[in-house]
Amino acid sequence: MLAIYWKALIQHKSHIAVIQSEGVSLLASEMTAKIADEPQTIEHLQNRLLDLGGVINFTIAQPHIGTNLREVLQNDYELQKNARTGLNKLIKEVDELGDATTRNLIEEILADEEEHLSWLEQELNLLEKLGEPLYLSKRM
Numbered sequence: 478m479l480a481i482y483w484k485a486l487i488q489h490k491s492h493i494a495v496i497q498s499e500g501v502s503l504l505a506s507e508m509t510a511k512i513a514d515e516p517q518t519i520e521h522l523q524n525r526l527l528d529l530g531g532v533i534n535f536t537i538a539q540p541h542i543g544t545n546l547r548e549v550l551q552n553d554y555e556l557q558k559n560a561r562t563g564l565n566k567l568i569k570e571v572d573e574l575g576d577a578t579t580r581n582l583i584e585e586i587l588a589d590e591e592e593h594l595s596w597l598e599q600e601l602n603l604l605e606k607l608g609e610p611l612y613l614s615k616r617m
């Protein structure tokens with residue numbers, strides 16, 4: 478999960494820069510708010526891993542940085558869907574180990590990520606329904 482989270486942080490931060498540079502400041506600040514928890518998530522995951530006697534050792538997956546509004550939302554949506562799958566898998570794994578503390582931690586993270594995912598889904602639906610010019614006028 479650390480590999481996914483570092484990738485996510487890089488991708489989300491880069492996307493905020495892309496959106497900001499296009500002057501879509503309301504959307505950029507909403508995106509910033511949605512990822513506010515993610516550095517803490519990385520911290521919590523790393524601390525838990527170290528507490529369990531593990532070592533921090535991973536390769537960051539390739540971020541998919543979009544170059545326009547639609548790509549930004551779409552790539553973040555795909556990333557969030559993968560994160561949800563990964564977190565649910567992790568819950569199963571820690572369940573098999575009988576590790577309730579890690580399960581609680583992952584469940585909290587999952588709840589945040591479900592919210593992030595449904596926000597991205599809503600934005601993509603709005604973009605689809607309104608078309609880009611009208612959507613942009615509401616997110617500037």
Ligand SMILES: [Fe+2]
Pocket residue numbers: 511512515557589590593
């Ligand atoms: Fe997220």
